[in-house]
Amino acid sequence: MVGFYTLLYKELLRFWRVVFQTVAAPILTALLYLLIFSHILQDRVTVYIDVGYTQFLVPGLAMMSVLQNAFANGSSSIIQSKVTGNIVFLLLAPISNFQVFLAYLLASVIRGVSVGFGVVLASIIFINISTFNFFWIIIFAVLGAGILACLGLLAGIWAEKFDQVAVFQNFIVMPMTFLSGVFYSIHSLPEFWQQVSRSNPFFYMIDGFRYGFFGKSDVSPMVSFLVVGIVFLSLSAVTFNVIKSGYKLRT
Amino acid sequence: MTAALEIKNINKHYGSFNALSDVSLNVREGEFFALLGPNGAGKTTLISILAGLCVADSGSTAVMGKDVSSDYLEARKKLGVVPQELVYDPFFTVREMLTIQSGYFGIRGNTDWIEEVTSGLGLQDKMDENMRTLSGGMKRRVLVAQALMHKPPVIILDEPTAGVDVELRRGLWKFMKNLNSQGHTIVLTTHYLEEAEVLCERVGMLKNGRLAALDTTQNLLKRFSGIRLVLRTKKMVLPSALNEYLLEVAADGEWVFRLSDYSEVEVILRELRRVEDEVISMVLREADLEDVFFSVIKED
């Protein structure tokens, strides 16, 4: 187990060393979104009666930060190690494939959730936010981060250059996040786009997460939990098996 | 007794290129073994397969009796590898790097051994410097130290002396000899053949992915032994009687003769006198591993 803890510690240290870039900067970005969108849209958009748009926006932005940072952590750690070649130290080490997977997963989840937590904390300074059910908040933050951590690891393993990770990020992660209802409730969309959104697993992460704050959501939190849970387990299985197979790591 | 390294019928191809063809060899426990071969012969590929960094198309390998793929955790514990490429993690200092490396192998702290290895390798002043700021030779030393953190019974060094100054090279070999005398098996690749000749009891030579020679250093020297006479004459027209002695024509056109006895020098000179040729320059020396190497590499 020492091997596993060491790898986890190393991964945490890796982002903690550059905490301004990995945690503080994304929090600031989220706050800027919050400031601008809420200022422009506060009186024009009503999503749920008795929930102001600014309040509505905070969980969405927090979740978006969780997802993006969980993805960024896994993908950048792997691709950096591959490009600089120091991944051999890990490949030579007697740490089981499952422990390698778990250490990278946990480190990415911790980074994602830390940033999300930071966004909520920073928002509380300016905005009055209540929480309805803490349990759901944590569940959806962790599972959402887990899903994006897996995607990040897969992208990092698959990519051979940094810009290939960026492609993954810009063409898959970003669109799916934006189209998942971070800035709106899908009930405000035309019927067709509502259907499209429902086939996007990101929608369930954000909807369920938001339920934890307001006790209101587009679909039942149990349904979201089921969808998100199944996606997380499937992606974990895929990622673990890719690591185990040595794909692109052990040529 | 189990072999330290057991390599059975390894094949590895990249596209249509055969990097390794049916390579089999064993390294015994406690041996100091040299794996030699020209650039691109497949040395690093073979080491990567032993280390599990690379998967062979067919064949099997084991470290101290532990199969590299089916028993990968045990096999990795037995092996320390110094990679050929100067890789490092720019996030950490030397001390952190070695502590993390120890942790990967299940060892907490490890401060005494870190101390001993780093002072043996002349790294004691660099312990708290970031890896990024070290010179190439210093990075190489850290790689060696990293491979030794878990005191592996088998140590493989892939060109550890490339880009390393004379002092460290001496220090490194002293360190390795000491480990070897304590029972560690050591395998190295190098392009400095005099190193291999002095250090290694046994030599394997790879050529185009095939094992071209495998024997004790002494036997190889004996088999290809004799005296080398390097000669330049005025005319440089070889008398036919000397054909049987000629080993090769060196790159700059000089003849290299292979003699079994110093008395044969007289035979050569006599033949040259007969055709009224004159010696311009002449060097006489004992055959060394480099001669063996070139003979093996030239053979078909």
Ligand SMILES: Nc1ncnc2c1ncn2[C@@H]1O[C@H](COP(=O)(O)OP(=O)(O)OP(=O)(O)O)[C@@H](O)[C@H]1O
């Ligand atoms: N990933 C790869 N893809 C394609 N070809 C490769 C790959 N790795 C190695 N090769 C080829 O396999 C051959 C053997 O390479 P290897 O690195 O094992 O040689 P080497 O004996 O270690 O040489 P050197 O003395 O230069 O280190 C070379 O021709 C090399 O180009």
Ligand SMILES: [Mg+2]
């Ligand atoms: Mg090599």
